[in-house]
Amino acid sequence: MSKLPIPTYRITPWLFLTPLFIMIALAWIGPLFLTVYLGFTDLQLKNFIAFIKDFFTPQVHFTLDNFRRIFLAQDPYIPEVARITMIYVGSVLAINAFFALVLSIAIAYFVKSELISMSLRVSWLLPRITPGIVYALMWNWFVSRDGMFNLLLRLAGIPESWLPSNWLLDKPYSQLLMIIVNGYIGASFGMIVYTAAIKSIPPDLINAALVDGASEFQVARRIIIPLLKWPIMFVTAWQTLSLMASYDVILMVWGAAQGASPSEVLGITKVAGVTVWSLYAYTQAFSQYQYGYAAAISLVLVAIGLGLIVFYFKVFGFRRLMEPSRVEV
Amino acid sequence: MVKVTLDNVSKFFGKVKAVVDLNLEVRDGEFVALLGPSGCGKTTTLLMIAGIYKPTKGRILFDEVDVTDLPPKDRNIGMVFQSYALYPHMTVYDNIAFPLKLKKVPKHEIDKKVKEVAKLLQIDNLLNRKPAQLSGGQQQRVALGRALVKEPDVLLLDEPLSNLDAKLRVMMRAEIKRLQKELKITTIYVTHDQVEAMSMADRIAVMRAGRLQQYAEPEVLYNKPINLFVAGFIGNPPMNFIEGSIKEENGEYYFESEGLKLKLSKDLGELVASKSTDVVLGIRPEHIRVITSGEVDNAIDATVYVIEPLGRDLVINVKVDNTLLKILSTPGLKLEPGQKVKLVFPEEKIHFFDKYTEKAII
Numbered sequence A: 001m002s003k004l005p006i007p008t009y010r011i012t013p014w015l016f017l018t019p020l021f022i023m024i025a026l027a028w029i030g031p032l033f034l035t036v037y038l039g040f041t042d043l044q045l046k047n048f049i050a051f052i053k054d055f056f057t058p059q060v061h062f063t064l065d066n067f068r069r070i071f072l073a074q075d076p077y078i079p080e081v082a083r084i085t086m087i088y089v090g091s092v093l094a095i096n097a098f099f100a101l102v103l104s105i106a107i108a109y110f111v112k113s114e115l116i117s118m119s120l121r122v123s124w125l126l127p128r129i130t131p132g133i134v135y136a137l138m139w140n141w142f143v144s145r146d147g148m149f150n151l152l153l154r155l156a157g158i159p160e161s162w163l164p165s166n167w168l169l170d171k172p173y174s175q176l177l178m179i180i181v182n183g184y185i186g187a188s189f190g191m192i193v194y195t196a197a198i199k200s201i202p203p204d205l206i207n208a209a210l211v212d213g214a215s216e217f218q219v220a221r222r223i224i225i226p227l228l229k230w231p232i233m234f235v236t237a238w239q240t241l242s243l244m245a246s247y248d249v250i251l252m253v254w255g256a257a258q259g260a261s262p263s264e265v266l267g268i269t270k271v272a273g274v275t276v277w278s279l280y281a282y283t284q285a286f287s288q289y290q291y292g293y294a295a296a297i298s299l300v301l302v303a304i305g306l307g308l309i310v311f312y313f314k315v316f317g318f319r320r321l322m323e324p325s326r327v328e329v
Numbered sequence B: 001m002v003k004v005t006l007d008n009v010s011k012f013f014g015k016v017k018a019v020v021d022l023n024l025e026v027r028d029g030e031f032v033a034l035l036g037p038s039g040c041g042k043t044t045t046l047l048m049i050a051g052i053y054k055p056t057k058g059r060i061l062f063d064e065v066d067v068t069d070l071p072p073k074d075r076n077i078g079m080v081f082q083s084y085a086l087y088p089h090m091t092v093y094d095n096i097a098f099p100l101k102l103k104k105v106p107k108h109e110i111d112k113k114v115k116e117v118a119k120l121l122q123i124d125n126l127l128n129r130k131p132a133q134l135s136g137g138q139q140q141r142v143a144l145g146r147a148l149v150k151e152p153d154v155l156l157l158d159e160p161l162s163n164l165d166a167k168l169r170v171m172m173r174a175e176i177k178r179l180q181k182e183l184k185i186t187t188i189y190v191t192h193d194q195v196e197a198m199s200m201a202d203r204i205a206v207m208r209a210g211r212l213q214q215y216a217e218p219e220v221l222y223n224k225p226i227n228l229f230v231a232g233f234i235g236n237p238p239m240n241f242i243e244g245s246i247k248e249e250n251g252e253y254y255f256e257s258e259g260l261k262l263k264l265s266k267d268l269g270e271l272v273a274s275k276s277t278d279v280v281l282g283i284r285p286e287h288i289r290v291i292t293s294g295e296v297d298n299a300i301d302a303t304v305y306v307i308e309p310l311g312r313d314l315v316i317n318v319k320v321d322n323t324l325l326k327i328l329s330t331p332g333l334k335l336e337p338g339q340k341v342k343l344v345f346p347e348e349k350i351h352f353f354d355k356y357t358e359k360a361i362i
Helices: A008-039 A049-052 A065-071 A076-111 A114-129 A131-140 A149-157 A173-199 A203-211 A216-227 A228-243 A248-254 A262-272 A277-286 A292-317 A319-320 B042-050 B092-102 B107-120 B134-147 B166-183 B194-201 B216-221 B227-233 B268-273
Strands: B005-015 B016-024 B032-035 B057-062 B077-080 B154-156 B186-191 B201-210 B210-215 B240-249 B252-257 B258-265 B278-283 B288-290 B300-309 B314-320 B323-329 B342-344 B351-354
Touching: A008 A292, A008 B227, A049 A076, A049 A173, A049 A292, A076 A114, A076 A216, A076 A228, A076 A277, A076 B288, A114 A173, A131 A173, A131 A248, A131 A319, A173 A228, A173 A262, A173 B107, A203 A216, A203 B042, A203 B077, A203 B342, A216 A228, A228 A277, A248 A262, A248 A277, A262 A277, A262 B314, A277 A292, A277 B032, A319 B154, B016 B057, B016 B210, B032 B042, B032 B166, B032 B194, B042 B077, B042 B154, B042 B351, B077 B134, B092 B107, B092 B134, B107 B134, B154 B351, B186 B194, B186 B227, B194 B216, B201 B216, B201 B227, B227 B240, B227 B278, B227 B351, B240 B268, B240 B323, B252 B268, B252 B278, B258 B268, B300 B323
Parallel strands: B032 B186, B032 B201, B077 B154, B154 B186
Antiparallel strands: B005 B016, B005 B057, B201 B210, B240 B252, B240 B278, B252 B258, B278 B351, B288 B342, B300 B314, B300 B342, B314 B323
C-alpha cells in the first residue's frame, strides 16, 4: 500500500498563513538579520559601492567600532539622546497609559450621557485618524509665530516678551511639545482599550458599590481601577515598546512639516532637543549616511526592547499577557 | 428600620414606560415581595428605591423623609443583586467590610462586625477566599452579609435565589425569612417566582407591564385575586379558566360554555349577571372534584387526557369539550387516559371575571 496522502485539513491552514509568513520574513526577519549584520560593519556612503560588492563575503570587515562609539561615549551626543529618549518614553507613557486611564474613566463612567461620551471619545481619536503629515502641519501652524496659540496668548494678555521666539525650537517648550504632540495621538490607543473594558464591567458591580455607600469617585478608585488591572498592564507594556521605537511624529513635525530635507533634520532636532534614540538612528542612516553606525544604534534599541519583553512576560506572565485584555469578573 | 412609601412613582426610559404611577407602602419591618413576570418593572422599582434610578415622576419616602433626590449612599440601604455583584478583586472579608470602610468605621469595629455577620451566615471559614473560589450558595451568603453588615434601614433583594439550584433555593428561602424576622429589617424582595413570594412575604405586590395589579397578603391574593392576571399568576398549577356566558332560563341562572352547562345558585347568578354576561369562570385545580362513577347533580362531563403523578400530588388533565383543565388530586385515584369522568365545581370556590375588563366579579 502506498503512503497515505496528507489530509487537506492539515495543509489548508498553512496555505492560508503562507502570505503572512512571507510578509513577516521579508519585512521583519530579513531586516532584523540585516541590521545585526550591518551593525558590526562600517558601511557608510563613502564605501557603499565597495561594500556592496563584498556583501556576505569574507572580505567584509567586521568591527566593534560602532558599539565603542555608543557605549564609550566616543559619540558625544549619545548621552543626550539617551536622556531625551527617557524623558520622551517616560512622559508619553504617562499620558498614554495613565492620563488615558483618567480620561477613559471620565468619559466612560462620569459622563453619563452616551452622546457626549461618544463625541469626547471621537475627539480623542481625531489625531489618530488624521493623516500624520496633516496632523504635523496643523501643529506647525498652531504654534507658529503668528499662529493660533500665540494669538490666544496675546489675547489673554501675555506680554510679547514672554513668548519664546519659536515654540518648536526653544527648549524646554520644544520638548514639552514633543510630549504633547505624541501623547495626544497615543492616548487614544489606551482609551479604546480602557473604555471597552470599563463598559464591560457589569453595571451590577457599580450599582452594588453605590448602594454600599461609595461616591462616584470612590467607585472609580476602588472598583473600576482595580478591575482594569490587566488592561492597564497590557497598555503599559505595549506602549513602552512601541514608544521606544517610534519617531515618525517627531520626524514629521520637526522635519517634513517644516520643509526640512532629511539632511537638515538632525540639526533641527538637536536644537529643539527632540532627537530620540530611534530618530537618531534614522538620521545617522539617512542624513549622515552612516549605515553601519545607524544599524548599531537600532540594535541597542532592539536589545533593550527584547529585555523589556522578557521583563514584562516575567512580571505579568506570558500567557496572561497574550490573552485578550480582559476584566476579571 | 423605616417605612417605605412610593407615591405615584413612574419611570420612563425614552418611550418605554417601565413603571407607571406606582403607589406602595411597605410598613416598618415588613417583608414585601414585588412579584411579576420579567419586564414588569419590579427590578426598576427596586433600583429606584435604592437610588440607582431616579423616578421620572413621583416621590419615594423613607418614613416621612423624601429621599427621591438622595444618592444611594445617603439612603442606608442594603441590597443583594441577582448576580450577587461581589467585587471580584476583593476577598470575602473585604467584600463584607467594604460598606463599613466607606463609612470610615474604625478598623477594630469593622473586624468585629464582619466576623459577627460571617458567623450569622455561616461563612466565617471563607473570609480569606476570593468570590471566584466560592460556590453559588456561598456567594449568595457573602452578598447577603455585605448587605446586612451596615445594619441597613431597608434591605432590597433582587431575585437573590434565582441562580441557586432547586434544593438550595428551598433552604435559603426559609433562612432568609428567618433572618428577616430576627433582624426585623424592612425588606423588599423582587421575584418572578410566585412560590418564593407566597412562602416568604408578609404582603405581595403583583406587577404587570409597569403597573401594580394587586397588593395584599398571600392568602388574599390566592383566594381573592383582583383580576385574571393575578388569578393566573398565583398558584401552581395555575387556575383553570373557561370562557363562557351567563344565561337566564325560567328564573334559573346557568354558566354556559362549549360542552358545558353549569347551574348557578340564584344569588350568584344574579350577582354575576348584573355585572356582565360575557365572563370567564375560574377555578383552582385543587377545588375541582372528580367523580368516576355514579350520578351527581350539576356535574360536568369530561374525558381524562393525561395524568401527571408528582408523588405527593396527582395532576389530572381532563378535557371538557376542547378546554383542557388541570385538577390537583391526591394519589390513589385510578384513572386511565380516555376514561369518562364527572367534575364537580363547588360553587363557593368559583371565581368569575369580566371577559373584557378582566376584573374579578366575584
